[in-house]
Amino acid sequence: MLVIGAGGLGSPVLLYLAGAGVGHIGICDHDTVRVENIHRQILYSIYDTTYDTTGDNSDGKGNDNQSLKKADVAAKRIAAVNPWIKITPIVREISASNINEIIRPYQLLIDCTDNMQTKFLLHDEALHSKKDLITAAISLLAGEIHSFLYASNEEQANLKFGCFHCLWPAGHNDPDNISNKTSNTSISDGVIGFVPAIIGAMQGLEALKVLLKWNNKLRPDETLSVNLSSMEITKLYRVKNNSCRFCLLYQKKKANE
């Protein structure tokens, strides 16, 4: 399986899936460890940065590019949890031009990224390449988990329950809209560390269920919505948006094949 984004969500996902003994874990993240993120990115410590714990850091050097790459540090850290599994760090920024090559060796993708543009990219490639995808997002004291099993659920692969774009109808063809949604729906500075810890742990558990082919897991038409303010967990039933451009284009393409 491949974890994309080794941050607040990716930290618990990687630690617990390594502990569970998942045979091969890829870690894709191009970013460096940053001091201001360590409170929620529990894979890392201040010693992975150039931050001087004893001196004056007013020049901001604690966050410069000399800090270690998150994928490399994460790989070492989870290898210390479980040295008997294969771990592949990938220090690359995922993009439209490299996504196919990066995800090819993996059957299950776990989207722990913090921006909507990458989430759409991962969703679309998961559908086209027939991969299972567990995606999660957090916002302040809430989180959501979606399961798109395009490899292991035929009905979902045929978009019977719609797609990610059905949920965000304006997102994929309006870059301004995507960036607005990024600030509203993703991990950003000021997030309390418990929130990605809880949502990431639930996301990782859901991924493990998919890997182990358990029957009891999120259904393909369900979104798990977790409100950590009121402590309510709700299942939202997704319905296909019949005017979703992405669904219509994909099904038209499939019909012509």
Ligand SMILES: [Zn+2]
């Ligand atoms: Zn759709």
